Amino acid sequence: MPGPKRLQLALFGAGRMGTIHAANIAAHPRAVLAAIVDPNTEGARALAEAFQSRVRSATDVFDDPAVDAIVIASAASTHPELIDQALARGKAVFCEKPLARDLDTVRSLVAAVEAAGTPFLLAFNRRFDPGFASLASRLREGEAGAPELVLLTSRDPGPPPMDYIVASGGILRETTIHDIDMARWLTGEEPESVYAVGAARTDPRIAAAGHVDTVMVTLRMPSGTLVSINNSWRATYGYDQRAEVHGAGGMLQLGNVLSTPVTAWNAGGGSSDKPQPFFLQRYVDAYQRELDYFVNRLEEGGAMSPGAADGLKALEIAQAAEESMRSGLAIRLS
Amino acid sequence: MPGPKRLQLALFGAGRMGTIHAANIAAHPRAVLAAIVDPNTEGARALAEAFQSRVRSATDVFDDPAVDAIVIASAASTHPELIDQALARGKAVFCEKPLARDLDTVRSLVAAVEAAGTPFLLAFNRRFDPGFASLASRLREGEAGAPELVLLTSRDPGPPPMDYIVASGGILRETTIHDIDMARWLTGEEPESVYAVGAARTDPRIAAAGHVDTVMVTLRMPSGTLVSINNSWRATYGYDQRAEVHGAGGMLQLGNVLSTPVTAWNAGGGSSDKPQPFFLQRYVDAYQRELDYFVNRLEEGGAMSPGAADGLKALEIAQAAEESMRSGLAIRLS
Amino acid sequence: MPGPKRLQLALFGAGRMGTIHAANIAAHPRAVLAAIVDPNTEGARALAEAFQSRVRSATDVFDDPAVDAIVIASAASTHPELIDQALARGKAVFCEKPLARDLDTVRSLVAAVEAAGTPFLLAFNRRFDPGFASLASRLREGEAGAPELVLLTSRDPGPPPMDYIVASGGILRETTIHDIDMARWLTGEEPESVYAVGAARTDPRIAAAGHVDTVMVTLRMPSGTLVSINNSWRATYGYDQRAEVHGAGGMLQLGNVLSTPVTAWNAGGGSSDKPQPFFLQRYVDAYQRELDYFVNRLEEGGAMSPGAADGLKALEIAQAAEESMRSGLAIRLS
């Protein structure tokens, strides 16, 4: 790919995630926001105006040979069709998770992506966060020795809307899946067993719908490394995203990012500021870095990571965790 | 009990724990260290000299009506016999854990203690630590709302000697049992299920003996509160004792106590001091406070907490965790 | 100023600060980077290309009625002339400190700005940093009560080049001046006396040139509030920017912003990451926010703060501090 040429990226989805990606593409020195595609034309138009792009139809985008890649930030239900189209037209794909809701579709998508050999990034945001990335690389450099205990904490300030919970399949697929990806990435292993317990504590409608909002998941890795994930859809103090890896040579911890480094001291003690309120603020750097990684890899060629297969592995584990929670049994993963 | 009279306490065991209790009894304004009993007469004599007490035989102590209470800090195998004697002679008991190694003996001891109505303190040290105690009382005052997720971390700097591991029954009975007691105490609930996974990572002899040194235990409480305990017999950075309770109204965390509040900043970042090296330093206040509590309760009369029954409950849960680890199944507790 | 119209900003200076401002102007939804002016045409061209702007001459910019404002990020020696031109042509000014090197010129510039009534922002970056801004607003809301003791720490990782030190007039004008502005801003008072001591510790050439690299400055405010500023041009651990205000009702502290929230624990203790390396990283948000403030104030009309007079006040105090350091006397400020 010639140096001066800017990559043409078409964005599907003008919602919350689409807005983030639109801004990052527009600000990238070697990318162009070539199109915004969204059935909600008003939202699409507003975004196009703000970032000096234009609203186009999906057909138009896929037919345009100048479009190098698509960025999928639309509703999850649209992902399989968009991926299929992109593979068919030879366009690289930057895809928000999930690939699809059901495991069969995910499996066939992974097979299709691998068969096509199209550059494909499954955008698990935490892998691109400077903090998680530093944790992972220092772990790989041996700073904590061989990992023995991994603790992953992800808690959201509040639950998603009920219809979203139902559509997404619940907390294990929606939230825990990020921690599962972290567990795989940080340990470099695939779990041999998973055990999950959960409870519905925040909203009676969640229980009524057969869902939970609070979970603990235990993974056992082949090396003997043990992973404990805890999640909640309630956190009065902001968005709680922490990790801890204890190994033979020490411990590495990732703490929360506070909104400001101001602390107040008075009769009640010393009060720090709160963690960032939610993922939009917490992962602002991660979203920029994942887009930058995508652009760099497109230019350089070669495989992208995490790829479609990582989405499949994480979903398989999340599904086993669901089975564990339902049955009360630990589930053996082959 | 008359004000000016000092309580006469006889100490069994002149080892590591005995030395701590000897010093605390000697320094207590309303207690007297009336005797040191230990088959190792040299150790007993040294302790008696240092704290201006005297070495006596068990028979002599139990026959002496002036002795108000015994403090049991001798080898675990001697606990049942000493407790029986104390109950028979009407002497109050301050007992280091465990009551006994096997569940049947523990059950009969609990029954005997309850039948006798003798004042009895099972000295789970963490309940008397100012940090854990503050965490528990703030939790009870509602500072975090109803508990939803509890994380308990206990890691020792290194494994005990092999023969001690074998004699004690292993990490779940020796180390995890403290966290199990914390889980019961902090939540005010008895677990309805327990799941445990473990691995042997620190020393091949541990694996060879069929033991583990690294565990994760999940408890599910009837309210839906979920507890995750992680333990290791290896920590390069000192004695790691932390707790976190996440509730509907916030989160309470107990961090490590650092050796000094000195931090060094240089090209590598900012380096704090290490946590206290081991329990002797970390729980120095707890040991003073539990002795003081024992003296106060003896003077005031009334039940002591934690009592023998708390030792039984914790052991039942630890034993279920062992069964879970062995079978790979989550164990339902009645 | 009509809503849809984007403000046309011309940037003077394509160096380190110019690059920051170019990026921020280009990314601002209601501003346009209308021109880059720099005698170093190569640098100007590179910047123009990266941010889709164009290189123009100063004359061309000042003659162009479409240019709404100029952003001065060029060498300090060029500031007076550029300000004069902007006032003459009725263009708003965003000016990096200093207004000028000598006090007489600064005084006449302030008089000219005030006479002209042109919108003018003197870009003291810390006022726009989210941390310092939060500290100031919480202080104003009374969280610490009336301020009594103010501690300001600014330490650079290393000294500037020797010729820059000489040209800038030294550490009090170059570095301390930011803390002086903070002292005025946080307390809302003008100092009644200043005392300064200094030393040259980092590089013998600094001493040889009659300069210092390490200073402590004490300000006494009319209310009795006492301020201590410490500065150094050496810090092995990064860019050190802290503030502490102790008042009748408590204390507010602003700590450093660490590069990542990762901490490593091992036999040496717990090591946090380093503070941000230098101002470019530490004040990335501040630069965006000051540009945004400038655009907003231009659109809304009205005075800007800090203004030219704030530059004059700070320079007067810095100059008195120099006199104090030279004479060994505390200097009374009228």
Add this chain to the structure above:
Amino acid sequence: MPGPKRLQLALFGAGRMGTIHAANIAAHPRAVLAAIVDPNTEGARALAEAFQSRVRSATDVFDDPAVDAIVIASAASTHPELIDQALARGKAVFCEKPLARDLDTVRSLVAAVEAAGTPFLLAFNRRFDPGFASLASRLREGEAGAPELVLLTSRDPGPPPMDYIVASGGILRETTIHDIDMARWLTGEEPESVYAVGAARTDPRIAAAGHVDTVMVTLRMPSGTLVSINNSWRATYGYDQRAEVHGAGGMLQLGNVLSTPVTAWNAGGGSSDKPQPFFLQRYVDAYQRELDYFVNRLEEGGAMSPGAADGLKALEIAQAAEESMRSGLAIRLS
């Protein structure tokens, strides 16, 4: 001195400090609390009872050849006479600061102590605090390189009673003198100049009496090391005792010791516990360690540090600071 013999220490003063020392002497394995001397016989008797000692007269103590040393914790006005007596009778001295209130008396006491060659400890408590001691020794080992900037913060929760303020001579002699001792100890240098500013902020009676409760003191050391001390007799958040040394090779910081390591997170952020409430709690270890040091040095023989001369040096600097505050001038110290 033969091993088994316990040193006989006579304690003068049964007040707050006397109580601390009584407990530490009584608990020391190689010391005996041989006497309590206090004109307040009720207080003396209570202390004697609590620590199994007895009340005696000063004459009796000084006449008793078995008494090895006296511990002076009585009112400051009694110190000179007690020191004189001890020197005359050849008894070692452990003396709370100050030696005396006026400089002439201090000078003659120092001369007398040096002439007599009697073991003498001036008990500046911070030198024995594990945190300050660690800071000092790590500094000496070169962890921060050559010191360049030293910041010392000491703030009390509230002012002493008015009559005590008047009797003690004010904040510089009462509070700042500890920081002055720290400055000398940490840098290993004697200041060449001192500058002080102060204000009365907490209680109008303090101003009315011509005193201040808030000070900032700057010391310049011959090497160029600069020291800034800040003190207040008001701190809503407890007893604030911090130190920071910035050097060519890094920075060492001593933070506050918090009451517990519990942190609460909720909508207001993360709240740590408060620092220890006051010196009795904060320096509990220091008081034990200074007594232990005194006993060890008495047994081993040899000079003690800090000695009487350290009290003189600190007072000279405090007095120069008073002169600076009064005159508005920096004071040159010979």
